[in-house]
Amino acid sequence: MSTQDATAIEKVVIDTLVEIAPDIDPAELEPGVDLRQDLDIDSMDFLNFIIRLHERFAIEIPEEDYPRLSTVDGCVDYIRAKQPA
Amino acid sequence: MAEFRMPSLGADMDAGVLVEWLVKPGDKVSRGDIVAVVETQKGAIDVEIFDDGFVQEIVVPVGVEVPVDTILAILGDTPPAAGASTVPAKAATPASSEAKAVGSSQPAQRDTHEAAPAPSTAESSQTSTAEASAGPAPEPPPHEVEAPAPEATAAAPAPPPAAAPTSPKEQVMASDASAAPTEQGAPGDAPTAPKERVAPPTAAPAPLSRSDGLPLASPRARRLAADRGIDLATIRGTGPHGSITGDDVERAPAAATTPTTATTPKPRRRRMSEKGAAAMREAIAAAMARSKREIPHYYLSHTVDLTAALDWLKATNRARPVSERLLPAVLPLRAIARALADFPELNGTYEDGRYRPSAPVHLGFAIALRGGGLIAPAIKDAAGLDLTALMVRVRDLVARARSGGLRSSELQMPTITVTSLGDRGVDAVTGVIYPPQVAIVGVGTPVLRPWVVDGELTIRTLAVLTLAADHRVSDGHRGALFLAAVDRLLQEPEAL
Structure with missing residues (x-):
């Protein structure tokens, strides 16, 4: 997974999000939209989302980093930064 | 046969x-x-x-x-x-x-x-x-x-x-x-x-x-x-x-x-179709109307200081892999499941004019569905689960409630329901009992508030715990003791 580019990461992030909240339409998903506030992702959904990202990208995501994962763009940046070059 | x-x-x-x-x-x-x-x-x-x-x-x-x-x-x-x-x-x-x-x-x-x-x-x-x-x-x-x-x-x-x-x-x-x-x-x-x-x-x-x-x-x-x-x-x-x-x-x-x-x-x-939403609304209406018609509710509320519990949670989560991390909601769930051991009059079912207490605690957990509606499947034998196991079950239940795969036993089973308002909710809920159960416990959204501790004004994280219970089966005094017992357990999170 180390060489994944932003687009590939974004796709996995969005797919994961849609698993958690199947009513979200990726086509209408603004990259900067706040997942919790704007998409009504509650804390339980968000934890399930984080767990799946952790599994899929094999990265550790400490709790204090959660705010950095509040948007799709934020997730992509975070995952890229966390992955070995 | x-x-x-x-x-x-x-x-x-x-x-x-x-x-x-x-x-x-x-x-x-x-x-x-x-x-x-x-x-x-x-x-x-x-x-x-x-x-x-x-x-x-x-x-x-x-x-x-x-x-x-x-x-x-x-x-x-x-x-x-x-x-x-x-x-x-x-x-x-x-x-x-x-x-x-x-x-x-x-x-x-x-x-x-x-x-x-x-x-x-x-x-x-x-x-x-x-x-x-x-x-x-x-x-x-x-x-x-x-x-x-x-x-x-x-x-x-x-x-x-x-x-x-x-x-x-x-x-x-x-x-x-x-x-x-x-x-x-x-x-x-x-x-x-x-x-x-x-x-x-x-x-x-x-x-x-x-x-x-x-x-x-x-x-x-x-x-x-x-x-x-x-x-x-x-x-x-x-x-x-x-x-x-x-x-x-x-x-x-x-x-x-x-x-x-x-x-x-x-x-x-x-997203739920209009018809599906209407059917679920009808089901909720039938159950809640029956509840309000048949069950003489009494209501209690109690403010709980969650500061110690949430501090402990933060510390423990730091050492946990993401898949074992706890959410604040699971602490009151655990405390409620444990406290019920001493309050059989809150955990059971009332049918045909008779109350049947339940030895195991099958904790119904109210889950709001995206797009509307509500379902409260059971966490089976919740009193027997430690915090980690309880958290895994709650996550699993929420995921399945929202995307399919609930089991019949989970819907038949609850002996009491907990409704947790989450981290973006409001202060308190006055619950409506889901028949034939006899109690519903509400956990309000934790908020920072001024609070007096040992004569000093301090800032603490508080949540309002509520109980709606069936007066045919229990009285307010017992209900109050129950909420106090939950509070006590929450003050010692490491022992939960």
Whole structure:
């Protein structure tokens, strides 16, 4: 997974999000939209989302980093930064 | 001999539609196996069996709506004799004279009931006329209307092993920390078509549409389709009402796969259809109206200082892998489950003028569904689970409540309900008891507030704990002691 580019990461992030909240339409998903506030992702959904990202990208995501994962763009940046070059 | 009957999945359920059999005559079943899928006002539910034995007869074929308590299948201690048929006439009398004549016993139900298990074309279309929606031109009625059972059973896959998870999603949740990463194409993202694509392949049964507007397909079919990256919309269902069975998916992989792999799969849309939302609203209305009509509620509230508990949570989460991390909601759940041991008058059911306390605590956890509605499945034997195990169960339950795969026992079981307002809610909830339970505990959103501790004004994180309980069974004094006991447990989180 180390060489994944932003687009590939974004796709996995969005797919994961849609698993958690199947009513979200990726086509209408603004990259900067706040997942919790704007998409009504509650804390339980968000934890399930984080767990799946952790599994899929094999990265550790400490709790204090959660705010950095509040948007799709934020997730992509975070995952890229966390992955070995 | 044992009878497997249409379960009641709540005080508000009158009838259900048998969507899929997962067993056939001759199959060995064990208590807890999921043997059938039933469509209810609460969506498609996996129904478990409560006896061991061999399936002798399938009494009710797929596609038929029957009242609660109708015999669906007969079990025996030994495999059935060769040539034993399904659907014998004698079994066609469901024991349902008492089957909940609550207002909604439409003629359709009665017809189905009398005609079961082999409804005529006319009757079965009558059964679901209300649900009928325009679809592609129907094909001529198949012969299976005459003899539905063999068809139904022929399509039935082998029974799942007792411990088989019901969905890939659940598998992920259940295996938790050790879970292999789910493949990208796996659980929830089976691409599906808009609901108008649900094609009824037969004229007989009117098409059912799922409450969420997805194509009608069995959980097994969804699982297989997801595993193979098949778009369910490309498969023509041969099940009742045009539903897609597991066998349909198995039969049609090659042809169906091509178009999906070529294009970007459409995301699965799960917003509840208007009809599904209306059905669920009706179910909630029935249960809540009954509650307010029958149960003399009393209400208590108590502000709890959660500072110690949340500080502990933060520290403990730092040392935990993400899959074992705890959410604040799980602390009150654990405290409530433990405190109930000393308050049997809050944990049980009140039916037919009599209260039956429950030894185990099957904690109903109220889950708001995206797009509206609410469901409160049980965390089985919650008092026996530590924080980590409880958290895993809650996560699993929430995921399944929101994307399918709840089990019948989880809906039948709760002995008390907890409604947690989460981190973005409001201060307090005054609950309405879900009959036949006798109590509901509310946990408000934790907030920073000024608070006096040891004579000093300080800033603490507080939450309002509430209790609505049945005055026929308990009094406010006991209720107050219960909330105080929960508070006490929350002050020592490391001992939870």
